[in-house]
Amino acid sequence: MKKKKAKKKVVEKKQVIRSLSDKEKMFGKEYLVDLNGTQAAIRAGYSKKTAKQQASRLLTKVNLQEHVKTLMEKRSERIEITADKVLQEIAKLAFSNMGDYVKFNEDGTVSIDLSKVSREQAAAIQEITVEQFMDRSKDKEGERVRRVKFKLADKKPTLELLGKHLKLFTEVFEDSRVTTLADAIKQAYEEVKYVQRSK
Numbered sequence: 001m002k003k004k005k006a007k008k009k010v011v012e013k014k015q016v017i018r019s020l021s022d023k024e025k026m027f028g029k030e031y032l033v034d035l036n037g038t039q040a041a042i043r044a045g046y047s048k049k050t051a052k053q054q055a056s057r058l059l060t061k062v063n064l065q066e067h068v069k070t071l072m073e074k075r076s077e078r079i080e081i082t083a084d085k086v087l088q089e090i091a092k093l094a095f096s097n098m099g100d101y102v103k104f105n106e107d108g109t110v111s112i113d114l115s116k117v118s119r120e121q122a123a124a125i126q127e128i129t130v131e132q133f134m135d136r137s138k139d140k141e142g143e144r145v146r147r148v149k150f151k152l153a154d155k156k157p158t159l160e161l162l163g164k165h166l167k168l169f170t171e172v173f174e175d176s177r178v179t180t181l182a183d184a185i186k187q188a189y190e191e192v193k194y195v196q197r198s199k
Contacts, residue, residue, distance in 0.1 A: 019063050020063060020064060020067055023044055024058060024061075024064055024067075025067065026043075026044040027040050027041060027046070027055075027064070028064060028067040028068050028071055029071065030044045031059075031068055035185055035186045035189040037055025037058070037059055037186075038051045038052045038055050041054045041055040041058070059183075087162070087165065089123065090158050090161050091158075091162065092121075092123045092124055093123070093124050093152075093153040093155070093158040094158035094161075096121065096152045096153065098152065101114060101117060101121070101150065112148050112150060124152050125150055125151075125153075126152060126153045126154075127149075127150065128148065128149070128150045128151075129148070129149045129150070130148050131145075131146070131147040132144070133147075
């Protein structure tokens with residue numbers, strides 16, 4: 001029974017793709033590049049003057065939405081991105097702890113110790129800066145100083161993403177602008193860009 005359903009879905013997807021023109025298929029592929037309908041329309045060969053209107057029209061077509069969804073699924077399979085994998089990566093950033101990267105010395109000082117950092121912990125490191133200079137504040141010959149700084153990813157946006165996913169926040173927000181699959185995809189893309197910018 002499952003094989004018949006899977007076969008039927010494949011046939012339906014092929015029919016959807018066949019019902020699109022070559023230009024519409026190209027638009028679907030180009031749309032995945034940056035989720036910008038206007039630019040996708042231009043790259044697919046539509047006129048620059050009417051690209052915005054064409055994109056709007058195309059993104060409301062159900063068969064084109066199915067085509068974009070299929071392309072996204074294929075890309076996710078190809079690069080092995082799953083919801084679980086994304087959530088695990090967000091969790092690495094959200095639950096990173098400075099104590100995993102430093103050593104507390106007996107004299108009360110702290111030194112960075114990255115020797116035992118795991119691959120998962122390394123994922124949370126956003127930046128490492130190494131400075132070397134001569135400190136001549138005590139004598140003329142000076143002392144060679146090596147200063148290492150590191151910065152972990154900002155926890156707040158990643159914790160917010162996890163909280164939203166787990167529905168921990170009671171605030172109800174409905175976005176009336178999301179009317180099509182294309183709008184939902186674009187909104188999700190913008191949220192990911194926001195998280196990346198805030199790091």
